[in-house]
Amino acid sequence: MQKIRNFSIIAHIDHGKSTLADCLIQACGAISAREMSAQVMDTMEIEKERGITIKAQSVRLNYNYKGENYVLNLIDTPGHVDFSYEVSRSLASCEGALLVVDASQGVEAQTIANVYIALENNLEIIPVLNKIDLPAANPQRVKDEIEQTIGLDCAEALEVSAKANIGIKELLDTIVEKIPAPSGDANAPTKALIYDSWFDNYLGALALVRVIDGNISTGQNLYIMGSGKSHEVLGLMYPHPLRQEKTKTIRTGEIGIVILGLKNVTDIAVGDTMTDSKNKTKEPIAGFEPAKPFVFAGIYPIDTDKFEDLRDALDKLKLNDSSLTYEPETSVALGFGFRIGFLGLLHMEVVKERLEREFGLDLIATAPTVVYEVTKTDGEIVYIQNPSELPPEQKIAQIKEPYVRATIIVPSEFLGNMITLLNSRRGIQKKMEYLQETRVLLEYWIPTNEIVMDFYDKLKSCTKGYASFDYEPLDYQEGDLVKLDIRVANEIVDALSIIVPKSKSYERGKELVEAMKEIIPRQLFEVAIQASIGNKIIARETVKSMGKNVTAKCYGGDITRKRKLLEKQKEGKKRMKAIGKVALPQEAFLAVLKID
Known part of the structure; x- marks a missing residue:
């Protein structure tokens, strides 16, 4: 156990986390230069395209330090705020973390959020300045910023460049020297934390675990404390990006993959505790909670015959993403579809894109919504996520909506724009401090509903892309x-x-209604588009009718012949207006998403 080091890399998006992981893997000789590819830890197409980590990956590396062999377990974490629960579980399985900060950009919002999770887990944090070979790099300024913002001593902060392979050997030596070896009781009952799970077409559901106490061996019966079920261990492996290495036992302090031959991932939820069925541990590992959806949206197939295909696709996707929740719903306008719960906006985008790419579906998503707490006049409390479920206005006593605590770091020249945007989104200022003369940290409480549509786009456009944004959920407020x-x-x-x-x-x-007027095609009769609250109409636009030239066939003769045809047309239009139906094009539903 003294020769094991479990560590993670935490960073803001685009600060070079995956590139640094590639460097460490190559420096330890785990993958030959011929097999190496950029972002080798990112397995999905979308991850490589967008340059983000969605699914955490782990790798076991062997490193020779001063003539002795050490095992380094690199536990990669997703960078994005949507997956912060997975990040917290990954960090709970480590003893140390590399805090990677871009030497040209400095501390960003997510850097701070992830550092706090690491500090809660009492990890040894090593500050690492990446991209020092860039012309705009200013390592000293960034060190001062880390000391001032986070309070970490940066006197011995490492300066590296993952692209140019500078300082990687020193970084590996520092990991061995500074990160403590895992502590655990090898003779105690088995206790292991599941910090990731996914589905393999051949092996079934796999759990990636960190053994805290005791050992896990093949053939052992394991009891999963959250689901209350026992399963036999069919096989064990050490993680590797290209080829998993089989083993008979995973010992105390090690990380490994447990094969249980399960048909779905729901029984091995992230954050749950595994223990021996006969000799159970007394206490599960603290911090386990089922994944809570944060944003809801309806997803419908554009071709209504594809409803069953969408159901199958969601069932298959849930095997790899246990945080996905969905239930069927119907809409008069869009037909049959599903109401899906997501961890956040990026998660929503990724799920929709994966459904379209991997399963060849054409989908349309309705406007994302959050869960509201509604107290009725008779005292009953209901939770609704779809506006159509809201009780009639006269039966509602109060509506509460969820809030988030937003942390924003913005260059001071854009501070005015930022505050204007936050005020327009009903934000409540809680904190504002200057990190340096040129950068300001803002903390706001904002209703979740105000950030689920296009807040991030607006934030980037009003600060020329320089602001960084991170949030965490708070309670409901009226x-x-x-x-x-x-x-x-x-x-x-x-x-x-x-x-x-x-x-x-x-x-x-x-x-x-103005946006809808532009989109709805003209009919043979006038179409009224109205916005209403209850029975009260608050806005109206009219789509003019198309004129059909009914008098074209009328040549010569008395004017009364033309009048007769026009009167007949007028009557017909009146009748059509009363019974006419309007087919809405798909763009009409997307118009709602784009309204500022």
Whole structure:
């Protein structure tokens, strides 16, 4: 155990985490130069394309330090805020972490968020400045910033460049010297933390575990404390990006993959504790919680015949992503589809893209919503995630909405733009401090509903891409909210209903009907598009009717012949207006997403 080092890499997006991981893997000789590819730890196409880590990967490396062999377990973590629960579980399985900061950009919002998770787990943190070979790099300024913002001593901070392979040997030596060896009781009952799980087509559901106490051996019966089920261990492996290495035992302090031959991932949830079925450990590992969806959206196939294909695709995707929750729902406008719960906005984008790519589906997503807590006049409390579930206005006593604590780091020249944006999103300022003369840290409480649409895009555009943003969920707070319905030809379109603050309802309603007017094709009769709150119409636009030239065939003769045809047309239009149906194009539903 003294020769094992378990560590993780934490960083903001784009600060070079995956490139540094590649460097460490190559320096330890785990993959030959011929087999090496960029971002070797990222296995999905989307990860390589976007340059982000979605699924954490781990690798076991052998490193020779002063003539002795050490085992380094690199536990990679996803960088994005949506997967912060997975990050917390990955960090709970380590003794140390490399805090990677870009030497030209400095500390960003996510750097701070992930450092706090690492400090909660009492990890040894090693500051590493990456990209020191860039012309804009300023290592001293960044060291001062880390000391000031996070309070870490940077006197011995390592300066490396993963691209140019500078300082990698010193970094590996420092990992061996500074990160403590795992502590655990090899003779105690088996106790292991599941910090990742996924599905393999041949082996079934796999659990990636860190053994805290005792050992895990093939043939052993393991009891999973969260699900309350026992399973036999069919095989054990050490993780490797290209070829897994089989083993008979995973010992105390080690990480490994446990094969249980399960058909789905739900029984081996991330954060759960494994122990021996006959000799159970007394206490499970603290911090386990089922994944809670944060944002909800309806996803429908554009071709309604593909509903069953979408169901199969979701069932298969859930095998690899246990945090996905979904249930069938129907919409008058869009037909049959699913209401899906996501961990956040990036997670929503990734799931939709994977469904379209991996399963060849054409999908449409409705506007993302959050869960509201509604107290009825009879005292009953209900939780709703779809605006169409909201009770009638006269039966609602109060509506509470979820809030998030947002941390934003912004260059001081864009501070005015940033505060204007936050105020327009009903943000409440809690903290503002200058990290340096040129950079400001803001902490705001913002209603979740205000950040789920296009907040991130607006934040980037009003700061020329320089601001960084991170958030964590808070509790529910009361809000003055109403349900805004859109009626087309006097019929409410359920998929376009949204919940908005009363103060913004008029302008949102006006913007929506104006956007819809441009999109709805002209019919042979006038179409009224209205925004309403309850039975009160607050905005209206009219799509003019198409003129059909009914008098074209009328040549010569008396004017009364033309008048007769026009009167007949007028009657027909009146009747069509009363019974006419309007087919809404798909763009109409996307218009709601793009309303600022």
